[in-house]
Amino acid sequence: MLDPAPSAVSPAFANAFAAWSLPVPLTVAVALLALIYLRGFFQIRRTRLALFTDLRLASLLAGAALLWIAIASPMDAFADALLSVHMVEHLLLMCAIPPLLLYSLPVVPLLRGTPLTLRRFILGPVLREQWLRSFARWLVKPRVAFLAMNLGYLIWHIPALYDVALENEALHAVEHLCFLVPSLLFWYTILWPWPARPQGRTWSAILYLLVSDVAMTILCAFLTFCDRPVYPYYTAHPNPFGISALNDQILGAVIMWVLGSFAFLVPAIAITFRLLSPQRTTRATITFR
Numbered sequence: 001m002l003d004p005a006p007s008a009v010s011p012a013f014a015n016a017f018a019a020w021s022l023p024v025p026l027t028v029a030v031a032l033l034a035l036i037y038l039r040g041f042f043q044i045r046r047t048r049l050a051l052f053t054d055l056r057l058a059s060l061l062a063g064a065a066l067l068w069i070a071i072a073s074p075m076d077a078f079a080d081a082l083l084s085v086h087m088v089e090h091l092l093l094m095c096a097i098p099p100l101l102l103y104s105l106p107v108v109p110l111l112r113g114t115p116l117t118l119r120r121f122i123l124g125p126v127l128r129e130q131w132l133r134s135f136a137r138w139l140v141k142p143r144v145a146f147l148a149m150n151l152g153y154l155i156w157h158i159p160a161l162y163d164v165a166l167e168n169e170a171l172h173a174v175e176h177l178c179f180l181v182p183s184l185l186f187w188y189t190i191l192w193p194w195p196a197r198p199q200g201r202t203w204s205a206i207l208y209l210l211v212s213d214v215a216m217t218i219l220c221a222f223l224t225f226c227d228r229p230v231y232p233y234y235t236a237h238p239n240p241f242g243i244s245a246l247n248d249q250i251l252g253a254v255i256m257w258v259l260g261s262f263a264f265l266v267p268a269i270a271i272t273f274r275l276l277s278p279q280r281t282t283r284a285t286i287t288f289r
Contacts, residue, residue: 015240017074026072034064037106040113051194056104063100066092071176080166081239083231087252093179094153095263098187105193140196142189146208148182150215157219163233186212190267203275206268213264220257224250 037060045052069075070092079086114123126132138144156162156175165175188196190205222230229235229245239248 017077020074020077023072027068030064030068030072034061036113037104037109038113040109040111043112044109052105052109059100060104060106063097063104066097066100070097081237082241082243083234083248084252084255087256090179091256091259093176094149094183095260097180098183099191102184102187102191102193107193108195139185140188142204142208145182145185145189146212149186150212152178152182154215154219159231162231166233205271209264209268213261216260216264217257220253220260223253224257
């Protein structure tokens with residue numbers, strides 16, 4: 001009698017998947033984001049075909065898919081057990097999802113895709129409020145967005161706050177918002193997606209990208225070279241995957257360090273080449289805001 005074939009999935013992985021349940025509100029929210037954008041995209045594309053290309057649409061859909069993966073898929077269950085997966089989750093929320101969403105030029109398609117009644121009687125009056133418009137302009141000042149993203153990143157990695165967020169689902173959701181929203185503001189000031197008027201894409205954008213990379217590097221270097229687990233949660237709740245808390249910490253820090261640096265340095269290099277290109281040299285202003 002032959003023994004039954006061994007399971008292709010380890011019990012630890014199977015249990016993690018079994019513990020996950022589809023978060024319906026988050027899934028519906030991400031799906032609505034994509035559907036509203038699609039509706040507005042095909043409306044505005046009739047008159048701005050050159051601006052709203054297939055690549056813009058693919059960028060929005062990729063950003064929405066990654067957003068669902070980061071906050072609503074089984075990945076979130078694995079992130080509760082492994083610091084390395086949690087770091088990948090943070091990396092997606094800070095450095096992958098925001099640029100993808102913003103490259104799709106989402107502002108006008110989302111407005112055009114919203115049902116007319118809702119746009120006329122709710123969104124319109126709200127968006128015409130002068131205090132709200134002033135607050136929005138303040139939020140997308142490069143210094144404000146830079147500080148919001150980097151301070152949020154460092155504060156949420158303080159061990160006490162990090163551990164509490166893992167123990168409390170509501171606070172964990174707030175943590176996700178504190179990574180995503182300031183990062184959207186930060187990348188907005190780098191990309192200035194249409195119809196925003198670029199505030200002079202100068203050397204200051206490179207400065208903000210490089211300093212953000214330094215902030216990430218400092219934390220990742222500390223986690224990599226520390227000789228003990230920094231977060232008590234992972235020692236009090238050993239993971240079922242056979243990875244020590246210290247090795248898991250090192251792996252997560254290295255992933256964040258390498259891929260995070262890539263996410264900040266590549267745009268910095270691209271902006272540098274653009275500013276130094278012959279047709280822009282005479283117009284580029286070297287200012288730091």
